[in-house]
Amino acid sequence: MMKTLRNLALWFDDRLHLTKLFEETAGHPVPKNAGSWFYVFGSATLLCLVVQIVTGICLALVYVPSGAEAYTSLWYLTLNQDLGWFLRALHNWGSNFMVCIMMLHMTQVFLWGAYKYPREMTWISGCALLVITLGLAFTGQVLRFDEDAYWGLGIGASILARTPFLGDKLVHLMLGGPIIAADTLSRFFSLHVFVLPGLILALVAFHLRLVLLKGINEYPKPGVQVRRKTYDAEYHAILEKEGVPFVPQAISKDLVAAGIVLLGIFACAAIYGPKGPTGPPTAMQIDSVPRPDAPFMWIFAVAALLPDYLEDVVILGGPVLLGIFLVALPFISNEGEKSWRRRPIAVVTVIFLYLAIGLLTRFGYTSPWSPDMAAWSSAPSAKQYLEGRTALELAGASILQSKQCRNCHAIGGVGGHRGPDLSNVGARMTAPQLARQVIQGGGNMPAYGQNLSPAEVSALVAYMVTLHPKGVPPARDSTVPATPPPADQHQSQEVSISRAPPRLSLR
Numbered sequence: 001m002m003k004t005l006r007n008l009a010l011w012f013d014d015r016l017h018l019t020k021l022f023e024e025t026a027g028h029p030v031p032k033n034a035g036s037w038f039y040v041f042g043s044a045t046l047l048c049l050v051v052q053i054v055t056g057i058c059l060a061l062v063y064v065p066s067g068a069e070a071y072t073s074l075w076y077l078t079l080n081q082d083l084g085w086f087l088r089a090l091h092n093w094g095s096n097f098m099v100c101i102m103m104l105h106m107t108q109v110f111l112w113g114a115y116k117y118p119r120e121m122t123w124i125s126g127c128a129l130l131v132i133t134l135g136l137a138f139t140g141q142v143l144r145f146d147e148d149a150y151w152g153l154g155i156g157a158s159i160l161a162r163t164p165f166l167g168d169k170l171v172h173l174m175l176g177g178p179i180i181a182a183d184t185l186s187r188f189f190s191l192h193v194f195v196l197p198g199l200i201l202a203l204v205a206f207h208l209r210l211v212l213l214k215g216i217n218e219y220p221k222p223g224v225q226v227r228r229k230t231y232d233a234e235y236h237a238i239l240e241k242e243g244v245p246f247v248p249q250a251i252s253k254d255l256v257a258a259g260i261v262l263l264g265i266f267a268c269a270a271i272y273g274p275k276g277p278t279g280p281p282t283a284m285q286i287d288s289v290p291r292p293d294a295p296f297m298w299i300f301a302v303a304a305l306l307p308d309y310l311e312d313v314v315i316l317g318g319p320v321l322l323g324i325f326l327v328a329l330p331f332i333s334n335e336g337e338k339s340w341r342r343r344p345i346a347v348v349t350v351i352f353l354y355l356a357i358g359l360l361t362r363f364g365y366t367s368p369w370s371p372d373m374a375a376w377s378s379a380p381s382a383k384q385y386l387e388g389r390t391a392l393e394l395a396g397a398s399i400l401q402s403k404q405c406r407n408c409h410a411i412g413g414v415g416g417h418r419g420p421d422l423s424n425v426g427a428r429m430t431a432p433q434l435a436r437q438v439i440q441g442g443g444n445m446p447a448y449g450q451n452l453s454p455a456e457v458s459a460l461v462a463y464m465v466t467l468h469p470k471g472v473p474p475a476r477d478s479t480v481p482a483t484p485p486p487a488d489q490h491q492s493q494e495v496s497i498s499r500a501p502p503r504l505s506l507r
Helices: 002-016 018-024 041-060 070-079 084-111 120-143 147-161 167-175 182-214 231-242 246-250 252-272 294-305 308-332 344-366 391-402 431-440 454-465 493-498
Strands: 029-031 243-245
Touching (some): 002 018, 029 246, 041 084, 041 182, 041 252, 084 120, 084 252, 084 294, 084 344, 120 147, 120 294, 147 167, 167 182, 246 252, 294 308, 294 344, 391 454
8 A cells, every 4th residue: 555655656757747736935045043943934924914805805796896786785794694704803913913914024024134135025025015005905905885885995096196296097997987986896805816826826826936046034144245156155155064944944933823824813813803984985975084994094194194294295205205215225225234233223213213114003093183184275376267256155165175175076177076067066066955955965075064154155155156257147037037238218018027137057
């Protein structure tokens, strides 16, 4: 029997080269000092990805990616499906763990100088994996399609709308139209389930291939310099002298760390449960205070604390500059010292970043404010919409600007497209109709009666009544008979009434 099994194993190995494949992958040699607790973050991140894939597939069997049914299907998963709440919690906490552990992995690589020669592409591919992982976390939050997702996506669209020249087109591309609707959910579902996972799996394969080709960074020793001309030979000498196969000799700590990570994910899922869904995704709920998921809470705090004049610079320029720095780092600092003990600037930078992110995250959870993300409130109004207005009407124009009405409504084509353009609203609606629309809402517009004082409503309506094309009179109530002109001495009352100005229909 044993001989038969051995022959069968040799038959498969002869055709599939399993032994050679194992030796070149899991059994590849690594420096003995790389079997350290500081080197477990990479494999722990990969484990979190596996958890996300497995739980995501299970959730996709029940989740309905429809604007009308997504919210309901999440409640069904949470309340009716057996262990559905636990599955959702595993997916949510697995996402948080994955982002945090990946950040720790990037920090360890940075402090250990593992981005230096010859591992530049390994570092760059890791940075790309971090960006895609954050994209997965954000798109996953949107798929909850609850109150937080709705308004959080609105904030994201406001940020994207600031992009010079391409802002409108990028927002339309992201939302699948001018407003957050069913097409938006379909796009984010495709991103979260197909596009981003495909990219991350391809990059993981590329990243692991680079690790196998260039090796795992040895534990850095103070005073040992990296030199391009000699490093390859020195690294091979280390492997020949003290190299051990990753499996089974160097994997023990990775397995223990994997068990701890799994225990942490399961414990958080069981104790804290899933996040949301909160209230239904509706534009009518204007008093909601959206809060993003944990990985983005510090960005939320930054957006809230920034002064207006720095918003565009930091929100648009910050990620670009950070991306350029991360990609350029292995080329700027390609040789020299790797040990963090001899690189105080790197240590201070890491401490500062973690303190800043930690404090901002705490502010995001505890402070009673929301960010003032006004994509269009800073856009100036054209002179033609301000000239010749009274003081009351100019006060209304200021209210329309300061209350962020232009995030949803354009004036002269400049502004948001969620609602109709207000350039000619005075020719479409009367003052009472405008007041009722502002106070009570209707259609896709929320009610602002609790957000504006009577004086502000009066000023806003007075301004909007003046918004009509030249030569076109303002709208008036067709249910009120028109006042006939004074009777002429040579015409009868009947003639003057028959020649009265025609009534303007509201429609």
